[in-house]
Amino acid sequence: MRVQPFFSMWETMRYWLMKSEPDELSFDDVLAAPGRTTSWFGVRNYQARNFMRDAMQVGDGVLFYHSSCAVPGIAGIAEVASGPYPDASQFDPASPYHDPKATREQPRWISLDVRATREIAFLPLTELRSMPELEGMVLLQKGSRLSVSPVTPGEWKAILKRVKAR
16 A cells, blocks of 8 residues: 655645636726635636646635736736635526536536735736746647646746736
């Protein structure tokens, strides 16, 4: 029998980039929410869902990214504030995120809560693309469209350094 190291189940903190369309949920909306916390709902991509369900942990860092807008970019810093739970919008026939195949007994989609932790000067996509230390970042890869993607510790540090220097 193989014995796991004591801390193997608590790996180091992880980092994520989470995209939201600001006309649906902006970083300002999260800042204005009670406890600066909101549910992250409406994810309908299996890989993004799996990151949320299987890999994200309470306390993980989040780059809150505004997408599908005139100037996309990182709008704020947040953290994962809850574990995963069924996304209620999948059960609501009036929701654009309704999934008729989902049942309460077997939900297909999950949500988790995100808490705003730090306001920053907006960091546009064009500036992210100019940073050599981000050349391998998932967000910047051709064809990348994931609404939730991992960020390496080096990428996280480079972005925080850039926003601190502004």
